[in-house]
Amino acid sequence: xxxxxxxxxxxxxxxxxxxxxxxxxxxxxxxxxxxxxxxxxxxxxxxxxxxxxxxxxxxxxxxxxxxxxxxx
Numbered sequence: 001x002x003x004x005x006x007x008x009x010x011x012x013x014x015x016x017x018x019x020x021x022x023x024x025x026x027x028x029x030x031x032x033x034x035x036x037x038x039x040x041x042x043x044x045x046x047x048x049x050x051x052x053x054x055x056x057x058x059x060x061x062x063x064x065x066x067x068x069x070x071x072x
Contacts, residue, residue, distance in 0.1 A: 054064070062068035 054060075057064060060070050063070045
């Protein structure tokens with residue numbers, strides 16, 4: 001006995017991976033390079049906010065993110 005089946009419609013919840021991650025949909029991302037995207041984000045941040053970033057932020061990134069001892 002053959003039965004007709006409907007095509008499955010995958011929802012975001014059903015498409016989640018085993019680790020709970022969300023699959024990325026191609027339509028969510030505009031065409032362009034990562035550098036262009038990051039540059040656009042950086043330009044959107046006001047200068048007064050950039051002034052709050054410590055001068056040694058990138059050198060001591062582990063310190064600011066995880067509390068590791070500062071590098072000398």
